[in-house]
Amino acid sequence: MAARPLAGVTVLDITRVVAGPFCAMLLADLGANVIKVEHPDDPDYARGFPPFVGGEGDGVESAFFSQFNRNKRGISINLKTAEGKALLKQLVGKADVLVENFRPGTMEKLGLGYDELKRHNPRLVYTAISGFGRSGPNSSRPAFDNTGQAVGGLWSMNGYPDRPPVRVGTIIGDLAASLYATIGTLAALRSAERTGEGQVVDVSQQDSILTLTENAVVRYTTKGEVASPLGNEHPFVRPYGQFACKDGYVFFGGYTDKFWRLTCEMFGEPERADDPAIDTMEKRFDPEIAERVVRPLLEGWFSAYGKAELEAMAGDRVPLSAIRTVPEVVEDPHIAARKMIVEIPVAGESVRMFGSPIKLSATGEIPLGKAPAPGEHTRSLLAELLGLDDPAIQRLVDGGAI
Incomplete structure (x- = not known):
């Protein structure tokens, strides 16, 4: 050394x-x-x-x-x-x-x-x-x-x-x-x-x-917007947050057009990437569309799999990670x-x-x-x-x- x-x-x-x-x-x-x-x-x-x-x-x-x-x-x-x-x-x-x-x-x-x-x-x-x-x-x-x-x-x-x-x-x-x-x-x-x-x-x-505080200051100084609690949501990026699966929760951040298309393909529904209601990042950012269309679609997909299965499916292609407990982190082979x-x-x-x-x-x-x-x-x-x-x-x- x-x-x-x-x-x-x-x-x-x-x-x-x-x-x-x-x-x-x-x-x-x-x-x-x-x-x-x-x-x-x-x-x-x-x-x-x-x-x-x-x-x-x-x-x-x-x-x-x-x-x-x-x-x-x-x-x-x-x-x-x-x-x-x-x-x-x-x-x-x-x-x-x-x-x-x-x-x-x-x-x-x-x-x-x-x-x-x-x-x-x-x-x-x-x-x-x-x-x-x-x-x-x-x-x-x-x-x-x-x-x-x-x-x-x-x-x-x-x-x-x-x-x-x-x-x-x-x-x-x-x-x-x-x-x-x-x-x-x-x-x-x-x-x-x-x-x-x-x-x-x-x-x-x-x-x-x-x-x-990330974007809270500039949101206030430029637009007068006051940051408030959002739970697990991002102020404007969607889908980007916590989603339930068969044995817990995962973080999914596939909001770009590239990641969204890969996700649709991964779950065997590639045609959803061309759905005119959600086919662009700008449309998926809309809060109403995100809750009415995108979230139910993702939760339907994720509910059939466990955290480890979803991580394995996403691999190096899509930003999806298990929300781990501290014991799971301590025993994580990557952490080791x-x-x-x-x-x-x-x-x-x-x-x-x-x-x-x-x-x-x-x-x-x-x-x-x-x-x-x-x-x-x-x-x-x-x-x-x-x-x-x-x-x-x-x-x-x-x-x-x-």
Whole structure:
């Protein structure tokens, strides 16, 4: 295996839960030396999120936490003590990136804001993830994932038209913010390598969610149309959605004239492609025709087959996919071929979790390690990065700094 692309990059991860830990984990997967910084008496509370693995008491670990903190090393620092603040500044001098997900202003109140930290390392990339960003009238408001979905517009357009809006069924605000933070961090790192100057990467959950609303913004700004819940339908593309079959549901997206003709042939009715009521994409886009003619035709075809049969029939010709449950995805041979389910040690057991979707041809398969216990590597990291000996480290322990 070639050297991992971020080998030699040191990241200080001062984040909790998912928006932040996921960003730092992606950097760790790519080879960065990621150091998870936690308070010695108040570690990341995601360690208390289920599901749990292991025996009773101290042997129990959170698989949720491990999934977003693999490949990191752990250090304990009390950033509210003078010694702890000084220690972080020393570590910043050895780091390339610091990631934090506090409310804007929190690090400044601790005396550890970007303006202070860059005095100790002008090349520092300071990545800050928050609900509303570091500027604007709402920047100091608290936020969770649901906050991002609510204020970014996504919640208002998800669900069914005859029911109240529904949140997306995953923490997409946290995840999207982490992905954008990772992109921004890599861009800022490249700039720092070229110029010798670091900068702040400012990522907001609200901003991140807004970019996931597809055509909702331009539909409003150009036509005054307000996106609303559509269930499994697309605003204008038809047929393009969920359809029932013998043993579940499939997604079918054969809306172009080419795909529609192939579909009619596949089900033994090629003449339907020339039916003057539905023979063009524009006609099939019409909501009334789609519901009165196209949907009943498709449901009649699909009802005779199971998900796997339909996928096999469609093959590489027509966009038709089974709507899989999570167990079906985990056991999917294609997912296995892509190495997207990996085994990570958790509490002495091997736990399957999602792998890295980033595949690099020259680097090869990237090895993945376990998540750290709270402060697991404190002593070794302080010796390695700062050259502290055992007596110096013990004094920090005795003073409550670590």
